[in-house]
Amino acid sequence: xxxxxxxxxxxxxxxxxxxxxxxxxxxxxxxxxxxxxxxxxxxxxxxxxxxxxxxxxxxxxxxxxxxxxxxxxxxxxxxxxxxxxxxxxxxxxxxxxxxxxxxxxxxxxxxxxxxxxxxxxxxxxxxxxxxxxxxxxxxxxxxxxxxxxxxxxxxxxxxxxxxxxxxxxxxxxxx
Amino acid sequence: xxxxxxxxxxxxxxxxxxxxxxxxxxxxxxxxxxxxxxxxxxxxxxxxxxxxxxxxxxxxxxxxxxxxxxxxxxxxxxxxxxxxxxxxxxxxxxxxxxxxxxxxxxxxxxxxxxxxxxxxxxxxxxxxxxxxxxxxxxxxxxxxxxxxxxxx
Numbered sequence: 001x002x003x004x005x006x007x008x009x010x011x012x013x014x015x016x017x018x019x020x021x022x023x024x025x026x027x028x029x030x031x032x033x034x035x036x037x038x039x040x041x042x043x044x045x046x047x048x049x050x051x052x053x054x055x056x057x058x059x060x061x062x063x064x065x066x067x068x069x070x071x072x073x074x075x076x077x078x079x080x081x082x083x084x085x086x087x088x089x090x091x092x093x094x095x096x097x098x099x100x101x102x103x104x105x106x107x108x109x110x111x112x113x114x115x116x117x118x119x120x121x122x123x124x125x126x127x128x129x130x131x132x133x134x135x136x137x138x139x140x141x142x143x144x145x146x147x148x149x150x151x152x153x154x155x156x157x158x159x160x161x162x163x164x165x166x167x168x169x170x171x172x173x174x175x
Numbered sequence: 176x177x178x179x180x181x182x183x184x185x186x187x188x189x190x191x192x193x194x195x196x197x198x199x200x201x202x203x204x205x206x207x208x209x210x211x212x213x214x215x216x217x218x219x220x221x222x223x224x225x226x227x228x229x230x231x232x233x234x235x236x237x238x239x240x241x242x243x244x245x246x247x248x249x250x251x252x253x254x255x256x257x258x259x260x261x262x263x264x265x266x267x268x269x270x271x272x273x274x275x276x277x278x279x280x281x282x283x284x285x286x287x288x289x290x291x292x293x294x295x296x297x298x299x300x301x302x303x304x305x306x307x308x309x310x311x312x313x314x315x316x317x318x319x320x321x322x323x324x325x326x327x
Binding site: 154158169170173174175 | 264266274275276278295296299300301302319
């Protein structure tokens with residue numbers, strides 16, 4: 001075995017371990033975050049808006065702002081002085097569902113170009129964010145958020161701004 | 176080749192690449208009377224709007240670019256024809272890397288109506304919204320429809 005393989009294999013193993021922690025269902029993400037799982041966070045807050053208004057905002061803005069394809073290009077030098085460039089495309093898919101008890105927004109991420117994800121991946125990718133909104137009487141809503149630490153943290157920040165009405169713009173997820 | 180020369184060659188190639196990339200964009204010179212007033216509030220980076228004519232959604236043809244470097248910008252979008260406007264926001268530097276994001280809107284201006292766009296970029300949040308105003312000043316937001324081809 002060459003030195004090169006020795007380096008590659010442990011990195012690959014680490015990558016697989018990281019993938020293993022990526023949630024395949026919204027409930028698994030919520031469970032991880034509630035249990036204090038590594039790389040996951042939870043937060044809850046209340047807003048002075050009725051659930052119908054919060055649901056409308058989530059539906060409208062998720063469709064406008066979160067359904068995206070993100071292209072990232074990284075560059076580096078190889079040991080031979082050759083400049084390397086890697087291009088990766090990830091697709092973000094938001095979904096909003098409403099039932100009698102709550103409105104739920106989920107956001108999935110799937111790498112579509114540039115690398116191959118291994119494992120039993122859901123069709124639209126791993127779950128990186130779940131936001132549940134529950135009615136608190138006629139005019140207040142409780143929002144519970146669960147998310148994985150990813151490079152798309154701006155999505156979570158934007159959702160908070162939308163439901164509070166502080167900023168109705170879209171997050172620049174390329175930053 | 177020494178490192179210094181190699182660095183200069185890289186810079187030249189980079190400059191040539193940028194020039195070539197920029198040359199694909201040209202100023203929009205529509206013949207339609209000004210009917211779109213754009214208010215610009217961009218706190219970092221730069222913004223522009225690329226104007227496309229659209230025979231139907233997803234079948235678009237580039238017409239030119241309007242730089243959004245002033246706080247108020249006016250331009251003319253042909254009435255009674257579908258256009259596709261792509262508002263782009265770019266920022267970054269050589270050291271931090273460059274980033275670009277965009278918002279697209281289909282607009283079919285109606286004769287006799289005015290259009291106002293509010294474009295902003297601040298704190299990693301962007302917004303591009305177009306409103307239609309009738310002769311009485313009543314306004315409605317032009318919905319941002321996501322064409323089916325966007326998912327392809």
